[in-house]
Amino acid sequence: MVRSRRGGLQSIFAHKTAPSSPSSSSLSVSPVASPLHTFSDSMMEENVEIAESMIRKWNPDTWNYAEPLSSLFSGDRREAKEFVKSVKNLQRAMHYFAVSENTSHDRLVQAQCLMQVAMKRLEKEFYQILSSNRDHLDPETISASFSSHASFKSRSSFSDEDEIRSEDEIQIAENSVSEAECVSTIAMSDLRMIAECMISLGYSKECVKIYKIIRKSIIDEGLYRLGIERLSSHQIQKMDWEVVEVKIKSWLGAVKVAVKTLFAGERLLCDFIFANFDFIRESCFSDVAKEGAVFLFQFPEFVAKGKKSPEKMFRILDLYDSVSDLWPEMESIFSFESTTIVRSQAIASLLRLGESVRGMLAEFESAIEKDSSKSALPGGGVHPLTRYVMNYLCFLSDYSGILSDVVADWPLPVQATALPDTYFENSLNEEEMAITVRFAWLILVLLCKLDGKAELYKDVSLSYLFLVNNLNYIVLKVRSSNLHFLLGENWVSKHESKVKQYSSNYERMAWNNVLATIPSENSTLSSIECIKECFNNFNSAFESAYRRQSAWAVPDGKLRNEIKVSICGKLVNSYRRFYDEYRVLLRNERNSESFVRYSPDDLGNYLSDLFYGSKVSGSSSSSSSVHSSSHGSTS
Known part of the structure; x- marks a missing residue:
């Protein structure tokens, strides 16, 4: 010098x-x-x-x-x-x-x-x-480096003093972070120094060209490794749904990493290296990331263009949820004017997905209404339509937050708007009420369909048992799922009361004829012949009722026991009073066993075998079948 x-x-x-x-x-x-x-x-x-x-x-x-x-x-x-x-x-x-x-x-x-x-x-x-430094300048390492060193985020210029300070920061980094992050920190500082120098001296074209070529290849390679395929709408529409579903799962697993790591890391790197040159910073990031991001968010839109089958609903909702959840990050990452197309593509996918969901809900409602099965379900159990609809709605209720957005501006069916406010909780806001009414309406459509199917039974008591089983199944599904939160306790209580009402109607229609054969407590039988006739009438009525109901079903164990306890409380207690009072009067009669075929305990044993959906014999204390003329215990 x-x-x-x-x-x-x-x-x-x-x-x-x-x-x-x-x-x-x-x-x-x-x-x-x-x-x-x-x-x-x-x-x-x-x-x-x-x-x-x-x-x-x-x-x-x-x-x-x-x-x-x-x-x-x-x-x-x-x-x-x-x-x-x-x-x-x-x-x-x-x-x-x-x-x-x-x-x-x-x-x-x-x-x-x-x-x-x-x-x-x-x-x-x-x-x-x-x-x-491709491996050390991968988006994940870049993100980690920025998280470790807050000074990267706040630095917007790179003066000579900054160069000295940067050297000190790198020394600190070498002592405090992983080797990969340290190498990444040094490389980013060097790249920024070179870029600042070249661009300020009028050589931006050469610098930017190198950056765009190399970094775009890294973005493209990252998307490829994540399993993101560049498929056209036509290609997706030609695929079987099972194949599309596999690709949806792959996309769902990749998109969060792509946005929060791949594109976010690239934006951080761009912002840091070209911090003092806004136009170049925007141009580099746009050319590097825009194409891949557009392809990434075209996929949901292409899937949503397919046939609106209710079976596809949950995957479509998963796609909607994913795009919606990532929207805040996308707004931040792709905030440049030149990357508006990425944000527009994401919005287009959300709109198309929402349209698809609304179409599937309409198709689902129509499918319930159009169910054409005309045969009565044997035994009056839970109908397959009930199982399908309620399982579907239970899964659907887990997406209630997303559905609230999707159906916010979608008019309800005219009939659904007539549902009384007292049907639901009073604390629901307008948005919650909209999705609540929609779920309540779909269940009401199912209940109306079940009323029609109940009419297929020739035995009125069995039609009531059918309604008991199906409504009880619906209430249990609501109680055990997010539907309970949506519909509220008022809805559940009202429908539980209806289950009890149907159950009471069943008991009355099925067993009143049997109860009517038992003399009332205030009546007195004047002769042995009258007593024999009463016993014969009871035997005939009970055997007929039991024979008719032996194949009926109540799948829910708790409900089954409640119904049997209720029947026993009325029938067995009344019969026991009659039995205890008049049995002794027939003891000296010839063939008294032919009149007094059942003890009260026999009745309890036979009733305990009901509602399992198939004809079964009584318990060990009931040695005879009601379908035969053999005598029961008369002791």
């Missing part, structure tokens, strides 16, 4: 031109002295000399890449900073020479040649850092 400065002073006082060195490259052009040579002229010439020495040393056209440390930014990185600093000083000299009347044209040409060589060097360094 002292030598160079002395050379500069000599030129001022001696007014002589320094001789050219024999070993100098073509980059050197001998300065031409001027009678008006100033101190500023000398300082600028010195800057050129220093830059020439550094640039010649790292000239990419003469460098032997077989030698170790072939990268300016490997090893002692202070020399890289000196290189960048000398290039900036060279730029100052060029500006000075361009306006100075004392500078020869040759001096300006020399500086320009040096600058071109320096930019070529930095261009190669920029490419080498990006390409050799």
Whole structure:
């Protein structure tokens, strides 16, 4: 430095031109002295000399890449900073020479040649850092690096002082984070330094081109590894739903990583490297990420264009939920004007998915109404339609939050709007009421359909048992799912009361004829023949009722026991009073067992075998079947 400065002073006082060195490259052009040579002229010439020495040393056209440390930014990185600093000083000299009347044209040409060589060097360094650090500049590592170092987020400029500070931060990083994050931190700092230098000196085109090519390949490779396929709408429509469903599962597993890691990491990297150049920052990120993001969010829209079958509902809702959940991150990541197309594509997918969901709900309601099964279900158990609809609605209720968004502006059926407010909880807000009424309406459509199916039974008591079973199943499904939260306790209580009402109707229709054969407590039988006739009438009525109901079913164990307890409480207790009072009067009669076929305990045993859906024999204490004429216990 002292030598160079002395050379500069000599030129001022001696007014002589320094001789050219024999070993100098073509980059050197001998300065031409001027009678008006100033101190500023000398300082600028010195800057050129220093830059020439550094640039010649790292000239990419003469460098032997077989030698170790072939990268300016490997090893002692202070020399890289000196290189960048000398290039900036060279730029100052060029500006000075361009306006100075004392500078020869040759001096300006020399500086320009040096600058071109320096930019070529930095261009190669920029490419080498990006390409050799692909694994360390992956979005996940970048995100981790930014999380570890908050200073990255707040830095918006990169001055000479920042270069020194950055070196200190890198040293801290080396001591506090993983090796991958440390390498990532160093690489990002170097890339930013190079980008700041090249762009500020008018070489943005070369820098940006390298960045876009390499980083776009990383984004494309990342999407490929996540299993994101670039399928057209036509290709998806031709696939079987089972195949599409597999691809939906793959997409759902990949999209969150793609947005929150892949694209978010790329945005962080872009924002950091090109922090002081808004247009370039936007251009780089847009060209790198836009195409892949559009393809990513076209997939839900293409799927939603398919046939609106209710069986596809849950996968469509999963897609809607995923896109909706990621929307805040997408708004932030793709906030540039040039990436509006990505946000628009996501919105288009949401709209198409919402339209598909509404179509499937309408199709589901129509399918319930159009159910054409005309045969009565044997035994009056739970109808397959009831199971299908309630299981479907239970799963659907887990998506109530999404459905609230989807159906917010979708008018309810006219009949559904007539449901009384007292049908539901009073605390529901308008949005909750909309989705609640829709679920209540679908269940009401099912109940109406079940009323029609109950009419298929010739035995009125069995039709009531059918309604008991199906309504009880519906209430249990509501209680054990998110439907309970949606419909509320008022709805459940009203329908539980209806189950009891149907059950009471069944008992009355099925067993009143049997109870009617038992004399009332206040009546008195005047003769043995009357007593025999009462016993015979009871036997006939009970056997007929039992024979008819032996194949009837109550699948729910709790409900089955409640019905049997209720029947026993009425029938067995009444029969026991009659039995205890008149049995002794027939004890001396011949063949009394033919009249008194059942003890009260026998009745209890037979009733305990009801409602299992098939004809079964009584328990061990009931040795005879009601379907035969053999005698029961009369003890």
